[in-house]
Amino acid sequence: MGLEYLKEEPMTTALQGRKKESWKIFDEIAGTYDLLNKLLSCGIDIYWRSKLLKNLPKRENMQALDLATGTADVPLVLVKSKNISKVTGIDLSKGMVEFGKKKVKKAGKENKIALHIGDGCNIPAADETMDVVTISFGIRNFPDPQKSLREIFRVLKPGGRVMIMEFGLPKNFLVRAVYMFYFRHLLPFVGNLLSKHKDAYTYLNETVEDFPYGESFTNWMKEAGFSNANFTELTFGISNLYIGDKK
Template sequence: MEEKQHIGQLFDRIAGTYDGLNHGLSFSIDRRWRRKTVKLMKPSRHVLDVAIGTADLTIEMLRRGKAEEVTGIDLSDKMMEIGAEKCEERGLQVEFLHGNAQEMEFADNSFDGVTCAFGCRNFSDLDAGLREMYRVLNPGGQVTILEFSYPSNRLVRALYDIYFTRVLPWIGRVVSRDKTAYTYLNKSVKSFCWGETFIQHLHDAGFTDEHFTTLSFGIATIYTAIKW
């Protein structure tokens, strides 16, 4: 099976329980992380939310007036269906499109801002995804990325390992009734890059003025960079 189909299907399977598990397993800290991410966004007219999923980041940026218009793309139709319902309930107009972040169908320089929350570590080719974000962004626009990272403090790391390898996959399996999804989450976080290494990938994609801000002892990180 093609990698992109596999990821789309994985998120289709857990879409119904995704929001509840996200907030429950993170003790709602994920909401705070998204709020902080939106704070660090440069106000932009038309924003592309890559891997929009159930639209939590989109809702937050529209609510805070950081974007006037949002287009979201994702490989999982079920995640987007839930996101679309949430936007509709709140009277928010958002365009949801099925698409692969690594080969987007938008023309060059189509958006004033690009965001991606917890999407990048799912890409089979991170560099292709970042190059695409750069390509579709208008010069002067900002990319803002929220992603899990691995804490540097040894004690936090030990607690993190226990939580991510034992507690979280077990609860995820019971609630979502999916054997693999939350084991995948743990594996994808551990094998992904963060901090300066991620900044280097942004730089290689063409971005400048790259910065990162760690959250909650480094469990998550926000990256920002500009296309000049």
């Protein structure tokens, strides 16, 4: 895999154990999660999520499902499309979902967005019921992301689309060097300090370096059955938007 994996196998094994209960970490940092997202990304996460709207399928009255929905940032973006009639968001973190419900109510979108506790690896939806499935910076925390991809394929209608936004690592040497210093040192320090959690942002950053990205991830999508699986690099490859269709 070349540069796509930077951690040794023991770290991968340790992370795998933590991922099974990663929702507990999000429960503990739910109160500061939105603030730190905006602060640590300098607000660029808003631009990244806007890309989801530009890549929706050409359909009307679409049913959308957002996995690892967190505090409902993605559902609140998706309902800006006149072609989205309903967005269901699921997450295993009750703390994050409760914050999300407050945001949905404040935005006056309770008629279009429903948030529930749910597992992205065992999606509580019937076969072929969704037009769109999204995940924003969450699939790397799933204990079995390949199972999640198969589940997404199952719940999508023919002609439906999955859009997954996830972190990557820049290819440009200079950009990569600056980014990795920020990513490995400054970001975890500030994140852990302001969230008052001993290692939440250290753990979350380690999951990025441990997770396959680029063509390695699109290969997983193809193995799950998706057609036209591709990705677009965002902001020098710091983030990637993966898209796949179900024929």
